[in-house]
Amino acid sequence: DGGITQSPKYLFRKEGQNVTLSCEQNLNHDAMYWYRQDPGQGLRLIYYSQIVNDFQKGDIAEGYSVSREKKESFPLTVTSAQKNPTAFYLCASSIRTDEQYFGPGTRLTVT
Amino acid sequence: AQSVSQHNHHVILSEAASLELGCNYSYGGTVNLFWYVQYPGQHLQLLLKYFSGDPLVKGIKGFEAEFIKSKFSFNLRKPSVQWSDTAEYFCAVIPISGGYNKLIFGAGTRLAVHP
Numbered sequence: 500d501g502g503i504t505q506s507p508k509y510l511f512r513k514e515g516q517n518v519t520l521s522c523e524q525n526l527n528h529d530a531m532y533w534y535r536q537d538p539g540q541g542l543r544l545i546y547y548s549q550i551v552n553d554f555q556k557g558d559i560a561e562g563y564s565v566s567r568e569k570k571e572s573f574p575l576t577v578t579s580a581q582k583n584p585t586a587f588y589l590c591a592s593s594i595r596t597d598e599q600y601f602g603p604g605t606r607l608t609v610t
Numbered sequence: 611a612q613s614v615s616q617h618n619h620h621v622i623l624s625e626a627a628s629l630e631l632g633c634n635y636s637y638g639g640t641v642n643l644f645w646y647v648q649y650p651g652q653h654l655q656l657l658l659k660y661f662s663g664d665p666l667v668k669g670i671k672g673f674e675a676e677f678i679k680s681k682f683s684f685n686l687r688k689p690s691v692q693w694s695d696t697a698e699y700f701c702a703v704i705p706i707s708g709g710y711n712k713l714i715f716g717a718g719t720r721l722a723v724h725p
Contacts, residue, residue: 532713539619541700541715542654557712589654598644599713601654 502526503602505590510607512584520575520605522590530595531573535559536587536604545588548573549595577607584609612637614703616716623691623723631686631719633701642704643684644713645675649697657699660684671695696723 503524512518524531530549534542544557548567562581567573573592577584587606591599617632635641645657658669665677675686684701701716 534715539717541614541717543715544712547712591654595711597642598656598659601646603653 503590503592503600505588505602505605507605508603510605512607512609514609515579516609517576517578518584518607518609520577520588520590520607522573522575522602524571524573524590524592524600524602526592526600527570528592528594528600529570530593531567532591532593532599533557533563533565533573533575534589534591536589542589545575577609612703612705612714614701614714614716616699616701616719618719619717621719621721623721625693625723625725626690627723629686629688629691629695629721631699631701631721633684633686633716634682635684635701635703635705635714636682637703637705640706642706642711643675643677644702644704645669645673645684645686646700646702646715647697648700648718654700657686691721691723693723693725695721697721 506521532547533545536542543559545563546565548554564576589604590602593599613636615634643660646654647657648654658667660667660677668674673688698718698720700718704711
C-alpha cells in the first residue's frame with residue numbers, strides 16, 4: 500500500500516520541550532514537505548526537501564528543524580523556540596511540480 | 611508576493627444546490643493549478659489539477675474547474691452538491707519559474723451541505 504504515514508496522530512507536550520514528528524513515504528518521491536495548518540489560514544510551508552541530504556526553509560521555518568538522511572523519511576522537530584507550536588502538521592511528498600500527496604497529519608498540543 | 615485568494619471562507623448549501631467556489635492567484639507567468647479537498651477526519655486529497663490544454667478540467671466526484679488566464683482565476687464548480695460534499699476545499703497554485711516551484715495554498719473554504 501503506497502502512501503505517506505505520519506505518527507503519532509495526536510501529540511501532547513509541555514512548553515519548553517522539543518518534539519519530533521515523524522513522516523515516512525514509500526512513493527519513491529524525491530521531494531517532501533512540511534506544512535502547518537491553522538484555522539482560516541490554509542496551509543503554510545515550514546520546510547521542504549527536494550533531494551536527500553538537502554532541505555530549504557519555507558515561509559515559517561523559525562522554531563522548527565528538519566533532516567533528510569533517507570529518501571523516505573523527513574522528520575520535523577518543533578523546538579522550544581517556536582512561539583505558537585499548537586497546530587495541525589501535515590507532511591507531503593511529490594514528484595517536482597506535480598500534485599503533492601499528503602499524510603493524515605499530526606495534531607500537536609503544547610500546554 | 612505570490613498569493614492565492616479564496617473568496618468565501620464559509621459556504622452553506624442545501625442538497626442539490628449548485629456550487630461555485632472562487633479562487634484567484636497573483637502571478638503573471640505560467641502556473642500549475644490544483645483544488646484539494648479535506649473531508650472531516652480524512653487526508654487532504656486532490657480533486658483536480660490543471661497544467662495545460664483544455665481550460666475546463668473535470669475531477670473526481672462530479673467536480674470541475676475552469677482556468678481563466680485573463681482573470682487569474684480557477685473557480686471550482688459542481689452542478690448539484692450532496693451532503694457528502696461537506697468538507698474544506700483548498701485552491702493551490704505552483705508558479706512555474708526557473709528555481710524551486712512552491713505550492714501556494716489559499717486559506718480554504720468550509721462547505722456545509724444540509725440534507
